[in-house]
Structure formats: C-alpha cells, structure tokens
Amino acid sequence: MAAQTVTSESRTAAVPGEALEFEDIQGLVFFGHGHLKYSRYVFLRVKDGARARAWLRTLVEREEVTTASGKQHPGLSEAKGEHALQVAFTASGLEHLGVSSEVMTTFLQEFREGMRDRRRARILGDTGGSAPEKWQFGGSDATAPHVVLVLFGRDDADLDVFHASHRERYQDALEEVFIQDADMRQGDTEPFGFRDGISFPYIKGVPTTRTPEALGLPVNAGEFILGYHNAYGQYPFSPLVPRSQDPRDLLPEVPRSQRVPGEPRPKDLGRNGTYLVIRKLRQDVKGFWKFVEENSRVPGKSAEENEANKELLAAKLMGRWKSGAPLALCPLKDDPKLGEDATGNNHFQFGDDPHGMKCPLSSHVRRANPRDTLVEDPQESTRLTARHLIIRRGRPYRDTLPQGEEEQGLMFVALNTNIGRQFEFIQQTWMNNPKFNDLYDSKDPIAGDNYDPEYPEDDPKDYTAVVPGVPMRQRISGLPRFVHMRGGDYFFLPGIKALRYLGSERAR
Numbered sequence: 001m002a003a004q005t006v007t008s009e010s011r012t013a014a015v016p017g018e019a020l021e022f023e024d025i026q027g028l029v030f031f032g033h034g035h036l037k038y039s040r041y042v043f044l045r046v047k048d049g050a051r052a053r054a055w056l057r058t059l060v061e062r063e064e065v066t067t068a069s070g071k072q073h074p075g076l077s078e079a080k081g082e083h084a085l086q087v088a089f090t091a092s093g094l095e096h097l098g099v100s101s102e103v104m105t106t107f108l109q110e111f112r113e114g115m116r117d118r119r120r121a122r123i124l125g126d127t128g129g130s131a132p133e134k135w136q137f138g139g140s141d142a143t144a145p146h147v148v149l150v151l152f153g154r155d156d157a158d159l160d161v162f163h164a165s166h167r168e169r170y171q172d173a174l175e176e177v178f179i180q181d182a183d184m185r186q187g188d189t190e191p192f193g194f195r196d197g198i199s200f201p202y203i204k205g206v207p208t209t210r211t212p213e214a215l216g217l218p219v220n221a222g223e224f225i226l227g228y229h230n231a232y233g234q235y236p237f238s239p240l241v242p243r244s245q246d247p248r249d250l251l252p253e254v255p256r257s258q259r260v261p262g263e264p265r266p267k268d269l270g271r272n273g274t275y276l277v278i279r280k281l282r283q284d285v286k287g288f289w290k291f292v293e294e295n296s297r298v299p300g301k302s303a304e305e306n307e308a309n310k311e312l313l314a315a316k317l318m319g320r321w322k323s324g325a326p327l328a329l330c331p332l333k334d335d336p337k338l339g340e341d342a343t344g345n346n347h348f349q350f351g352d353d354p355h356g357m358k359c360p361l362s363s364h365v366r367r368a369n370p371r372d373t374l375v376e377d378p379q380e381s382t383r384l385t386a387r388h389l390i391i392r393r394g395r396p397y398r399d400t401l402p403q404g405e406e407e408q409g410l411m412f413v414a415l416n417t418n419i420g421r422q423f424e425f426i427q428q429t430w431m432n433n434p435k436f437n438d439l440y441d442s443k444d445p446i447a448g449d450n451y452d453p454e455y456p457e458d459d460p461k462d463y464t465a466v467v468p469g470v471p472m473r474q475r476i477s478g479l480p481r482f483v484h485m486r487g488g489d490y491f492f493l494p495g496i497k498a499l500r501y502l503g504s505e506r507a508r
C-alpha cells in the first residue's frame with residue numbers, strides 16, 4: 001500500500017500508562033482515518049474455511065491491515081496512506097474459520113449471542129420496525145455476516161477500484177452479503193445537521209493532539225484494548241487458546257498475573273484486539289425537524305425569532321448546538337467559534353447545572369455521558385461514568401432507495417472491551433431508560449427507542465422531552481422515534497498476531 005507515514009506531529013505526551021503495542025493494534029482503535037473521506041463496509045460470509053484462512057494469511061503477510069503504528073515510526077503514528085483497511089469477525093465467522101468451541105466459550109457472551117439475539121434486541125430497543133427480522137443484514141441466519149472488511153479511500157471511484165482488487169482475492173473464499181458506503185463529504189456533520197466526533201475518551205499511554213482539558217479523566221487502556229488493565233485495575237476478559245491449539249507459537253502469553261499456578265498456561269487471542277459494535281441507524285431527518293419546528297413555533301413571532309426558537313429546541317434535545325458548541329457553556333445562543341475549538345468545545349461539566357436549565361438532563365449528550373452528575377458527588381460521578389465510555393467511529397450514509405427517495409443515517413461504530421458494561425449500558429440504562437437521573441417518562445430524544453407510530457402495539461407509551469427553562473419548563477409529549485435500526489452485529493477486531501493465528505492452518 002502506498003503510504004506516506006505521518007508521525008505524531010503535534011501530539012502531546014501521553015498520560016503515563018501501560019506501554020501499548022501499537023504495531024499490533026488495528027488503526028481504527030486510535031484513528032477515524034479522517035483523511036480518507038470515503039469508506040465501505042463489506043459484510044461477508046465464509047464459503048470455504050480453508051480458503052478464507054489463506055485469504056487472511058495473505059492480508060497479514062502483505063501487511064495490508066492498517067495498524068496504529070508505522071514500521072519506521074515506532075509508537076503511535078498514523079500512516080496517512082491512500083487507503084486503509086480493517087478486518088473483524090462475528091462469533092459465527094470465527095467458528096467458520098475453525099476456532100474451536102473450547103476457545104469460543106472464552107469470548108464475551110454478548111459477542112457470542114450476537115446483536116440479533118432476542119434478549120440483546122430487547123436490551124437495545126431493537127423492537128417494532130427496528131426488530132432484527134426487519135433488518136437489511138444481520139437479522140437472520142441468511143444475512144448474518146461472518147466478516148466485515150472496512151475499506152477507506154479518497155473518493156468513490158478510488159474505493160471501487162480498491163474494493164474490486166480485494167474482491168478478486170476473496171471471491172472464492174467469501175461471499176458478500178451486504179455492502180454499505182458511508183462518507184464524510186459533509187465533514188464532521190451527521191445527518192440531523194450537528195457536528196459529530198467531538199468527545200473522545202482520554203486513554204492512558206496514548207499521545208493525543210487534544211489538550212487534557214478537552215478530554216476529562218484519563219482512563220486505563222484496557223477499557224478499549226484487550227490485554228491491558230481496565231477501569232477496575234483488572235485485565236478485561238480476553239479470549240484464550242489452549243497451548244496445544246497454538247503449535248506454531250503465534251499468540252502472545254497471557255499476562256503473568258493471569259496464570260494459574262500448576263495449570264498449563266493458555267495463549268492470549270484477545271491481546272491488542274477489541275470488540276466492534278456496528279449498527280446501521282436510519283435517521284428520520286424530515287420527521288426530526290418537523291417535530292422541532294412544530295414544538296418551537298410561537299404564533300405571532302417573526303420568522304427570524306421562530307427560526308432561533310427552532311435552533312434552540314434542537315440544541316436542547318442534542319445538548320450541543322449544530323456548530324458543536326456545548327449548551328453547558330453557551331446555553332442561550334450558538335457560539336460557532338467555540339464549536340470549532342477542539343479544546344473549548346469539550347471542556348465542560350454539568351455540575352453547575354443540576355436541573356438542566358442550560359443543558360437538559362434528557363439531552364443526548366448528557367445522557368450518553370453524564371460526566372460529573374451521575375450521582376451526588378462529582379468526583380465519584382466522574383469515576384463512575386468513566387466505566388461506561390466508548391470510542392465512536394461512526395460515519396454518515398446516504399442511500400438512494402428504489403423509488404428514488406433518499407435514506408440517510410449513521411453507520412454507528414463503537415469500540416470497547418466489555419460490550420455489556422460499555423456500549424449496551426449506555427444504550428439501555430442511560431439512553432432508553434425512562435427513569436434516568438431525575439426523569440421518569442423520558443428517553444433519549446435523539447437516539448432513544450421512543451414511540452414508533454408505525455408500531456403502536458410495540459410500546460404505546462407516550463414519552464416526553466423535558467426542557468427546563470425560565471419562567472416555564474417545556475414538556476413535549478408524543479416524542480416519536482427518530483432513529484431506526486437497519487442492521488448490524490458485534491465483531492471481534494483482532495490484533496495483528498491474532499489475525500495471523502486465525503489465518504493459520506492449525507491443530508484443533
């Protein structure tokens with residue numbers, strides 16, 4: 001791959017942490033590959049296990065999987081090449097690659113069950129029109145992916161050529177079940193019109209271009225990468241392989257403290273890998289803005305005043321203005337300069353706003369990360385919320401439907417080492433929970449599983465958006481669901497050594 005390697009330019013020193021093996025970690029963990037605006041998710045099923053392993057071996061041998069470190073530049077460095085490629089597997093994908101059932105039991109249960117599992121679907125609010133049987137992919141045995149190949153390129157045509165070159169190599173081994181393009185043509189703006197990709201976890205041991213003020217509490221790398229200590233000071237559950245099943249000694253040892261005296265030491269399949277959550281989320285852009293307009297228009301006010309009211313209500317639902325400026329810092333009027341300021345736009349807490357007068361408790365941003373206001377003690381809150389963080393790598397998509405209409409949404413992508421405690425917890429306990437914080441009948445107004453008028457039997461409850469204000473607080477009932485699930489799954493994104501192992505011919 002032609003690569004112009006760019007080192008950590010203006011990156012500041014990392015907060016001390018464990019030494020991370022960047023060269024063994026897939027690049028997506030640390031980089032959104034933002035210089036490559038176009039991406040394609042190719043969901044594949046294994047036709048022939050032996051051929052699929054051979055394909056994987058070649059990918060690894062040719063060093064085509066983008067890592068977090070260039071060869072010439074040890075440490076974190078983004079190879080800003082012409083393309084990037086990441087590869088990940090579902091549980092059934094690993095089985096098709098020949099991973100033994102003994103090894104499979106060491107993976108997280110959420111991952112083994114998969115996203116379309118009945119219980120998981122309930123946890124995630126994937127019901128009614130968002131239920132697995134309605135998904136475009138991942139919702140049934142026939143459409144369940146085994147592998148996802150994520151390809152990044154500079155433009156559509158370039159991506160087509162890149163994709164075709166890979167297809168030629170995998171077509172005997174894998175068949176395509178679903179292809180989704182997602183791009184950043186509109187920069188960092190998601191389809192509702194808000195700047196996205198602002199708030200990120202501050203990971204110990206990782207140099208960063210952002211200043212500490214914009215990042216919050218530094219967290220252990222084990223929250224996002226297997227094989228390192230997590231927020232509890234423990235090693236996250238990592239998939240293990242009996243020594244006898246790694247005869248060529250391809251995998252790293254488990255950490256010393258994890259060994260059981262007298263027991264044969266297993267090998268670590270998880271080290272430098274992580275779990276990848278992929279969800280294609282359709283956004284009802286028209287419905288969202290119609291709802292906002294209808295509920296913000298004040299009869300008798302000028303068009304200009306009503307436009308301002310509309311922008312304010314939308315910001316109250318999101319927790320940030322469209323520019324990205326947080327309501328916590330500018331509650332009355334947008335501050336586009338602040339929105340662009342990568343330090344200022346994430347340097348805030350909610351502690352001085354306990355009732356949500358500035359940023360509503362129910363807003364998306366405050367639910368997704370309540371920062372210092374989860375419990376009474378701000379420090380304890382910050383410590384607790386740091387156990388429920390995710391790295392987000394989503395990109396918008398735009399499909400042209402057969403009738404010529406357009407569908408827009410987000411290819412939502414999150415990385416974490418504990419799906420249940422991180423991604424699912426945020427979605428279930430903070431976003432979809434009507435009894436969150438001080439609230440009792442309100443869900444996340446942006447991404448929550450609110451009432452879907454097309455499926456009234458599903459959950460006929462009328463959830464409310466609560467916007468505190470002076471002199472009156474606004475309670476908007478009949479909040480409909482604006483974000484609908486279209487397909488997805490849980491994937492394991494292995495480290496490079498683990499990829500080599502998965503591609504190898506080995507004893508079972």
Ligand code: HEM
Nearest residue numbers: 190194195196197198199281365368369410426427447483
């Ligand atoms: C289509 C659906 C969604 C849209 C349009 C959306 C949009 C946004 C926007 C505009 C932001 C603020 C910018 C930023 O901080 O990066 C944000 C923040 C965030 N979102 Fe979402 N989001 C969606 C779904 C989700 C889902 C499903 C989750 C997790 C289950 C999630 C978790 C988060 C988190 C953790 C933050 C950062 C909060 C913070 O630390 O301040 N979002 N989202």
